[in-house]
Amino acid sequence: xxxxxxxxxxxxxxxxxxxxxxxxxxxxxxxxxxxxxxxxxxxxxxxxxxxxxxxxxxxxxxxxxxxxxxxxxxxxxxxxxxxxxxxxxxxxxxxxxx
Numbered sequence: 001x002x003x004x005x006x007x008x009x010x011x012x013x014x015x016x017x018x019x020x021x022x023x024x025x026x027x028x029x030x031x032x033x034x035x036x037x038x039x040x041x042x043x044x045x046x047x048x049x050x051x052x053x054x055x056x057x058x059x060x061x062x063x064x065x066x067x068x069x070x071x072x073x074x075x076x077x078x079x080x081x082x083x084x085x086x087x088x089x090x091x092x093x094x095x096x097x098x
Contacts, residue, residue: 036060054095 029037032051040047040060048066051058 030056030058032058033060 036047036049036051036058037060046064046066047060048064049060050062
């Protein structure tokens with residue numbers, strides 16, 4: 001089902017939507033997001049990534065699905081958890097996901 005505004009409401013809705021689209025296109029990406037875009041351009045493929053810290057989150061193609069993302073998270077987690085046992089990381093902090 002598609003909901004359409006009645007009467008003159010469409011006239012007020014269009015400028016709001018266009019303004020939001022313009023603002024989103026002018027928004028500056030963070031250095032991390034810019035670097036993810038560079039990596040994707042060099043790979044000549046699609047990169048889906050999330051870098052989440054306790055203070056911020058940076059995403060590349062956040063709303064797209066990637067078939068191996070859960071498998072890759074497991075491999076990255078296994079490699080990361082293996083590092084302290086090999087004494088390659090001396091200070092590790094684990095933050096719960098909220």
